[in-house]
Amino acid sequence: GAVVSQHPSWVICKSGTSVKIECRSLDFQATTMFWYRQFPKQSLMLMATSNEGSKATYEQGVEKDKFLINHASLTLSTLTVTSAHPEDSSFYICSARDGYVETQYFGPGTRLLVL
């Protein structure tokens, strides 16, 4: 079946640094990718929707200048957490939509810890 990968799976960084998370669709073209954030014992919260070649659409309350999303190709989207702070520590999950089968496939997630 379709696979979505995320890299890295774990990242620990110092406060103030920027962290880039990659989301790749491995055997299909993803016209749309979604980025979610999940805090401990809470459900997934959609952060933004990105379509290949266009600007991402951010959900209310999500700072677009802090969470930079680039969807430059049909198989890769990146989320950059700029000037990360401890409150940005969370589990970030991406999903990719396979337009041919109208299904979303989820990545394994990236755990970010900001010290």
Place this chain on the structure above:
Amino acid sequence: KQEVTQIPAALSVPEGENLVLNCSFTDSAIYNLQWFRQDPGKGLTSLLLIQSSQREQTSGRLNASLDKSSGRSTLYIAASQPGDSATYLCAVRLDSNYQLIWGAGTKLIIKP
């Protein structure tokens, strides 16, 4: 605004029991509903997807039902096993776009 609620938030049962997880949503105008499994610290595994025109889907020991008019879905797990222990999430896809609205999940523990 669509809201998805899952009850109970946590459930612990002995191995071998049949059990039901509940998911309710406030707006019946959904495209489909999906049940996922999430193991601790891991990503999501899709279990069952029910289109809005369907009433149930089955996969092995799992059966999911959908009643759009009442805004409810249930996930039935037969003959539970310790390996079924995980958090189960339901999510509805809205008619208008591909966005998923998520419930908070039910944490299931199956005791050996």
